[in-house]
Amino acid sequence: MAEVTHMNGLESCFQRGNNSLKVPMSLFRNNCGRLIARVKENANVSTAGSFIVLQGGVEIPFNDTDICWPFRQESFFQWCFGVEEPGCYGALDLANGTSILFVPRLPAEYAIWEGKLHSLEDFRKRYGVDETYYTDEIAKILKLKQATLLLTLSGQNSDSGLQTKEAVFDGINQFKVDNKILYSEICECRVIKSLQEIEVLEYVIKISSDAHKSVMHTVKPGVAEFQAEAAFMHYVYSVGGCRHVSYTCICGSGHNASILHYGHAGAPNNKVINDGDMCLFDMGGNYCGYAADITCTFPANGKFTEDQKMIYNAVLAARDAVMNAAKPNVAWTDMHLIANKTMLASLKSGGLLVGDVDEMIKVGLNEIFQPHGLGHFMGLDVHDVGGYLPGHPERPSAPGLRKLRTGRILQAGMVLTIEPGCYFIDCLLDAAMKNPDQSKFIVADELKRFRGWGGVRIEDDVLITETGVKNLTDVPRTVEEIEKWMAARKN
Numbered sequence: 509m510a511e512v513t514h515m516n517g518l519e520s521c522f523q524r525g526n527n528s529l530k531v532p533m534s535l536f537r538n539n540c541g542r543l544i545a546r547v548k549e550n551a552n553v554s555t556a557g558s559f560i561v562l563q564g565g566v567e568i569p570f571n572d573t574d575i576c577w578p579f580r581q582e583s584f585f586q587w588c589f590g591v592e593e594p595g596c597y598g599a600l601d602l603a604n605g606t607s608i609l610f611v612p613r614l615p616a617e618y619a620i621w622e623g624k625l626h627s628l629e630d631f632r633k634r635y636g637v638d639e640t641y642y643t644d645e646i647a648k649i650l651k652l653k654q655a656t657l658l659l660t661l662s663g664q665n666s667d668s669g670l671q672t673k674e675a676v677f678d679g680i681n682q683f684k685v686d687n688k689i690l691y692s693e694i695c696e697c698r699v700i701k702s703l704q705e706i707e708v709l710e711y712v713i714k715i716s717s718d719a720h721k722s723v724m725h726t727v728k729p730g731v732a733e734f735q736a737e738a739a740f741m742h743y744v745y746s747v748g749g750c751r752h753v754s755y756t757c758i759c760g761s762g763h764n765a766s767i768l769h770y771g772h773a774g775a776p777n778n779k780v781i782n783d784g785d786m787c788l789f790d791m792g793g794n795y796c797g798y799a800a801d802i803t804c805t806f807p808a809n810g811k812f813t814e815d816q817k818m819i820y821n822a823v824l825a826a827r828d829a830v831m832n833a834a835k836p837n838v839a840w841t842d843m844h845l846i847a848n849k850t851m852l853a854s855l856k857s858g859g860l861l862v863g864d865v866d867e868m869i870k871v872g873l874n875e876i877f878q879p880h881g882l883g884h885f886m887g888l889d890v891h892d893v894g895g896y897l898p899g900h901p902e903r904p905s906a907p908g909l910r911k912l913r914t915g916r917i918l919q920a921g922m923v924l925t926i927e928p929g930c931y932f933i934d935c936l937l938d939a940a941m942k943n944p945d946q947s948k949f950i951v952a953d954e955l956k957r958f959r960g961w962g963g964v965r966i967e968d969d970v971l972i973t974e975t976g977v978k979n980l981t982d983v984p985r986t987v988e989e990i991e992k993w994m995a996a997r998k999n
C-alpha cells in the first residue's frame with residue numbers, strides 16, 4: 509500500500525535496503541489521529557486554539573567530546589511523527605488535525621560535514637506532515653494560528669521512575685500550558701497497537717527470531733558469549749535493517765544465566781561457553797523504533813541433560829499455560845500466578861520441592877525462583893508505557909506480583925512478552941534456606957546440585973487478539989525442537 513515518493517533521495521516511508529519492511533508515514537499520521545480523537549473525547553478543553561506540542565529527542569554528546577551517542581528518537585515523538593533527526597518539535601491542532609513539524613535551522617557548514625541541507629518542503633514530503641517550519645519559528649507560527657492552550661507531555665515512566673522531558677521553546681510563556689492532560693491519554697493510545705504498528709512489530713520480531721536461530725547455529729563450547737551477541741547484532745542489521753538493538757544483549761552461559769540483566773558494562777558477555785553450559789540469550793532488534801524482546805535458552809552442546817530438561821520443561825509448561833489462558837478480560841496478575849503455580853508444580857514433580865503449591869505461593873517461594881514479572885508491554889519501548897495508568901489496577905504488593913510492570917486487564921491489540929523463568933540465584937536461595945516458612949518446601953539435597961547451575965527463561969512476544977493470543981515469535985521451543993535445530997549445525 510505504501511506509495512514511495514522519491515524527493516532528492518528522501519522517501520515517504522521508512523525502509524532499509526530493498527528487502528526490509530516499508531513503514532509508511534501514514535502509520536504515524538494514524539497514531540496522531542487516534543491521539544487527537546482520544547484527547548477531544550476525554551479532555552475538557554475547547555478544541556479551537558488548542559495544540560498538542562511535543563519535543564523530539566536531542567543529540568547527547570559523549571562526555572566533553574565532539575562525538576555523540578548514537579541517536580535514537582524519543583519514543584512519544586517517534587510514535588507521533590516517525591522522524592529520524594534530533595532536535596525537532598511537533599504540534600497537532602486539535603481543531604482540524606493539522607500536523608506541524610518544526611526542524612532545526614542548520615548552518616551552511618552542515619552541508620560540508622553532514623550532507624545536503626534539506627528544505628522544509630523535503631521534510632514535509634518525507635514525513636507526510638501537513639506543514640513544516642523551523643524550530644526558531646514555533647512561537648511565531650503558533651501565534652499566527654491563534655493558539656491559546658498548549659498540551660505538553662509530563663509524566664513519570666512506571667518502569668524507570670524517570671520523568672518525560674516536557675517541551676520548552678523560546679516564547680512558550682506567551683501561551684497557557686497544560687501538562688496534566690496529555691500523558692495518560694497518549695500512553696493509553698500506545699498500549700493498543702494499530703494494525704500498521706502490529707505489522708512493524710511482526711517484522712522486527714520475525715527478524716529477531718531468525719537471528720536467534722542463526723545464533724544457535726554459531727554457538728558451541730569454546731565460543732565466547734560476546735560472539736553470540738555479535739552474531740545477533742550482525743544478523744538483525746545486515747538481514748533486517750535493524751541499526752539498533754532494543755536493549756543491551758544478555759548472553760549468559762552457565763552460572764551467568766542466573767543473572768537477570770547480565771551483559772552490562774561490569775559483566776560484558778565475556779565468558780567462554782563451556783560444554784555442559786545452558787545458554788540464556790535475551791536479545792531483540794529494533795526497527796523504525798519498534799522493539800522485539802526474545803529469550804532463548806538451550807544447551808551449548810546441543811543436547812539437554814536430564815536436569816536441564818526438568819528445569820526447562822517446568823518453564824515451558826508455565827509458558828504454555830499462559831499461552832492457553834491469556835485473552836481479553838483476563839487479568840495479567842492472574843496470568844503471572846498461573847505461570848508461577850505451573851512452574852512450582854513441575855519443580856515438585858521433579859523432586860526439587862515438596863508440599864502444597866498454593867502454600868508455597870503464600871510464603872513467596874514463587875519470587876525466589878522467578879524474581880521478575882511474567883512479562884510487560886512492548887512497542888516503541890521494550891518495556892512499553894501504560895503499565896500503571898489512572899483508572900487501571902495499581903501495582904500489587906504480593907511476592908512475585910509486585911515485580912509486574914503492569915497489572916492490567918488484557919485487551920485485544922495489546923502486545924506483551926510472556927517470559928516465565930526459573931533461576932538459581934545464590935543470594936535468594938541463601939535467604940530462602942534461612943527462612944523456615946520457605947525452606948520447608950525445598951529439598952535441600954536436591955537443590956545443592958543446582959547451585960551455580962544458572963537459569964532458564966523462555967520469552968515470547970505475543971499479540972492479544974479477540975479470542976486469545978497470537979505468538980509472533982518463531983523459534984524452536986520444545987526440547988525436541990531445540991535439539992533438532994542444534995543438530996543441524998554445520999560446524
Ligand SMILES: [Mn+2]
Pocket residue numbers: 801884925927967
Ligand atoms: Mn522482556
